Amino acid sequence: MLTDTQKIKLIKAGICAPSADNSQPWLYGWEGNDVLLLFLDESLSGEATDSTFVLSDLAVGAVIESIVLEAMTIGYHGEVELFPNGDGKPFDIAQIKFSQSNSGNDSELSLANCIPARCTDRRFPFTGVVDDRMLSDIQDVVNDSEHGLIGFNQNQDILNIIPTIAKAEQVRFESQQLHQEIFKTVVFNREHSPTGMNLNVLGIKWFETLGFKLLSAWPVMQVLNALGASKQIANKSVVLPIKQSPALLLLTTSAQSRKSIVNSGRQMQRVWLKCTEMGLSVQIYAAPGVLSLIKPNVGKNQLETLSAVESDLNNLTASLAKGRGLLFFRIGFIAGAIEKTGRRAQSSFEK
Numbered sequence: 001m002l003t004d005t006q007k008i009k010l011i012k013a014g015i016c017a018p019s020a021d022n023s024q025p026w027l028y029g030w031e032g033n034d035v036l037l038l039f040l041d042e043s044l045s046g047e048a049t050d051s052t053f054v055l056s057d058l059a060v061g062a063v064i065e066s067i068v069l070e071a072m073t074i075g076y077h078g079e080v081e082l083f084p085n086g087d088g089k090p091f092d093i094a095q096i097k098f099s100q101s102n103s104g105n106d107s108e109l110s111l112a113n114c115i116p117a118r119c120t121d122r123r124f125p126f127t128g129v130v131d132d133r134m135l136s137d138i139q140d141v142v143n144d145s146e147h148g149l150i151g152f153n154q155n156q157d158i159l160n161i162i163p164t165i166a167k168a169e170q171v172r173f174e175s176q177q178l179h180q181e182i183f184k185t186v187v188f189n190r191e192h193s194p195t196g197m198n199l200n201v202l203g204i205k206w207f208e209t210l211g212f213k214l215l216s217a218w219p220v221m222q223v224l225n226a227l228g229a230s231k232q233i234a235n236k237s238v239v240l241p242i243k244q245s246p247a248l249l250l251l252t253t254s255a256q257s258r259k260s261i262v263n264s265g266r267q268m269q270r271v272w273l274k275c276t277e278m279g280l281s282v283q284i285y286a287a288p289g290v291l292s293l294i295k296p297n298v299g300k301n302q303l304e305t306l307s308a309v310e311s312d313l314n315n316l317t318a319s320l321a322k323g324r325g326l327l328f329f330r331i332g333f334i335a336g337a338i339e340k341t342g343r344r345a346q347s348s349f350e351k
């Protein structure tokens with residue numbers, strides 16, 4: 001039987017997990033002492049690009065993986081059942097039954113130890129070498145047959161992929177709906193914030209603050225897009241950072257049901273934790289895989305761009321027969337500490 005202290009330890013591990021725009025879109029409840037129920041927070045999920053719950057499901061998948069790994073550190077196995085109440089209860093994501101077990105091996109325990117340190121790093125350049133052996137070590141943590149991880153560490157391969165990621169990133173600033181969704185989560189100061197992302201976390205320099213604030217107004221963004229603003233943003237957030245990174249990873253999935261996407265979130269977290277263990281910094285790029293999958297309600301031009309992104313991704317994965325490309329990870333080494341995003345208080349996650 002889990003003690004109260006152990007239960008808190010598990011929930012705290014879940015709270016550390018990543019979520020798109022730091023939305024933290026989940027809630028929990030205990031059924032007795034050994035069954036944990038996880039839900040999507042209806043007020044923080046299912047809107048706009050999350051209308052089919054892809055982003056929230058990925059986030060809750062990461063929460064589940066963190067909790068299951070953390071349970072191993074206290075001698076428990078977590079048996080996960082996804083959507084335990086069926087399709088009619090789309091917000092009831094998982095039930096995890098805990099039982100005492102010594103199944104946690106050293107490599108899983110080592111991933112668990114990295115849960116608090118894992119974070120997003122948007123700085124660049126990332127340096128160092130990520131050789132084939134390191135890529136293979138990262139690929140080895142993927143433990144679900146529906147998923148694969150492709151590693152790219154050759155300069156030309158990385159250069160070939162950049163336009164695909166940049167095109168998708170550009171779309172985020174060319175559609176009013178996507179643009180507003182991004183800026184809704186920006187905290188326009190440099191204070192620590194329990195939700196969203198502040199200017200330091202986003203890597204916005206002091207001299208860029210005013211310009212960034214102006215871009216948050218859609219009419220301004222629209223006018224500046226005519227002058228190439230969205231392309232400039234993609235250049236700064238995708239082209240330059242990725243050109244200056246020693247490797248890229250692409251998480252792939254062969255199925256896209258909600259269960260599969262929650263499992264993609266679990267695999268995302270495992271890969272991210274492994275990179276953290278290896279001292280690698282990570283930035284995720286979700287736009288190419290996720291936007292081309294969900295086909296959001298955007299203009300005709302943007303939909304055409306997303307179709308082109310989708311066929312680029314298919315070409316990339318077809319030759320490697322690994323399913324559909326879902327998430328890119330930019331990885332490499334960079335010295336110094338970064339400012340991390342905040343989290344809400346634990347009590348706010350109780351259903």
Ligand SMILES: Cc1cc2nc3c(=O)[nH]c(=O)nc-3n(C[C@H](O)[C@H](O)[C@H](O)COP(=O)(O)O)c2cc1C
Nearest residue numbers: 018019020021022055058119120284285286287341
């Ligand atoms: C499904 C998902 C998609 C994400 N997409 C992006 C992205 O496209 N670009 C980016 O810079 N960060 C992305 N992130 C990182 C989140 O913004 C980040 O996890 C969140 O702000 C919490 O910060 P942390 O990762 O440092 O804990 C994504 C995270 C998740 C889970």
